[in-house]
Amino acid sequence: MTLALTLEQLLNGIQFGVMLFLMASGLTLIFGVMGLINLAHGSLYMVGAFVCAYVTGITGSFWLGLLAGALGAAIMGVIVEVLVIRRLYQRDHLDQVLATFALILILSEGTALVFGSQPLWLDIPSVLKGSIELGSVVYPVYRILIIIVGVLVALGLYLLISRTRIGMKIRAGENDREMIGALGVNISVLYTFVFAVGAALAGLAGSLVGALQSVEVGMGEPVLILAFVVIVIGGIGSIKGALIGAMLVGIVDTLGRVLLPSFFQWFMEPSAAASVGSALASMLIYLLMAIILAIKPKGLFPAND
């Protein structure tokens, strides 16, 4: 494998990691602040992608679609939080898993009812369609945009949490929920806000990825499971852990998918090597997670819990 190809795959890994970070940061924030395990996060990702594809289709503007995707997911997040999620904060994890599993079924079928079962396609503006040269590598502009968006979101989240008043409340909420309630912060509004931020990030991720693949029902589920792997590796509740975990998973998964099939070609037929290699590459990140958890049962950066 040439150096240029390795670099290109490394960039792909970073781009994938950035997308995972958008999902994982919301999940980990929601878990850190409210102690909620939200399986329906992947559905918010899907809702974002559908709204983005729909609005882009009507207005012809991808940028408007992107905004609508994030906003649509946030609004859906608020609706879901107020109707269902709110009742789950005091419940045990089993109830949370089940109720949010039920939400996956409802949101998936609901989306199929509203938008139909056919996949939608998202067109990106022609400005983003080309490629640029980065040294020896020619790389698509659109994927670079995703990386930039991810870096901006990471920076924004950092500033929001460490520099603003609402961020202070979020940090306080992670440490001691009763106390900040007693100090006069409206907990339930804070929780809805955090949930909406998480949902908006998921919607943004879905909208961005929607242009790379088809927008269809069930698209959120593989991503959801990977995002869970990310936050478990990073330590549930830690945004820093989510960032590092996302990069780790993104790069290991992408490189594994390229390297393993060519590795198996040494002693197998090409077609068999391709299928065995790619299936084993899918196992790689779970192996990574098992090893990390066997050594550090609370992840790399355990948040205080």
Add this chain to the structure above:
Amino acid sequence: MINSITSLNFTKNMSRESWVNLLLLVVIVSVPIIATLMDEVYYVNLSTRIIIIAMAAVGLNFALGFGGMVSFGHAAFFGLGGYVAGIAAFHSFEGTLFLGLIPASDQMLLIWPVALLGAAMIALLIGAISLRTQGVYFIMITLAFAQMIYYFSISLTTYGGEDGLSIILRNNFAIGNSNNPLHFFALCFFALLMSLWLSHRMVGSRFGAALTMAKLNETRLATAGIEPYSIRLVAFVVSAMITAFAGALFADLNGFVDPSMLSWHRSGEIIVIVVLGGVGRLFGPIAGAIAFVLLETFLGGFTDRWQLFLGLVLLGVVLFARGGLIGLMTGNARHG
């Protein structure tokens, strides 16, 4: 805390719960017999499907209901059992050797021990690592291991990879004709009774008391000189074995195995069945499986969007009916 005491609490509700349990058994045995008399094979097979899915849930209920371990990866064991049955049938049909070494058999009495042993070994490995973690981490790591095995099953190109493997001739049992729907139902029903009896006896034993205490107060158990970790590990392995047994029967029922038997959706469904019936109640999985399969079959025949209704029902049960169906029927909505 999911529930306070084991399923056989000797309160005045006990009698009512036993009546409900008995009723469930009578219904589930009489339906296939009546269906056979009326020549409706479809309903016999539907009952067998309910029985087998109930058994998979009995397995999970042992870990989840009695041991408090929320495993989100039991589909891996279900699929493992299925693949053992499928691979055995495949090789004995083709007359080839497994891995080019081991002759295959189509005798269920040989296939089942292999499935149980395989599940036990994998569960021991998964459990040993997963049980070091708790809470959400446990849920997620069991999910991750199940995903690993799921992708492994896709990589099995010899056995159909993503497309799965057809069982052309159902495996044979020593007595009776396994291809006769009613005989096969009887076989599965007997297996279900065995698994119920096993969980009942284990929960009622000293081991069961320790397992319940591991869920309720692990420090107290440790103070009594019993290590919670090994108690949980044994329960996890037994639970996986019961579910794998059900998987082997499921493959023979459908004449087909594919990776979707191991998907995380399936793991979710097994949890749903346990909770729908009532967590930690011995007969809960049967009530849950009846409700689930009937919903799937009849709503599924009536609309493609049946999962929407499943989601709504499930949400209702989680939010408002915490004792599950058995809890509703006995009027004893035990809170955890």
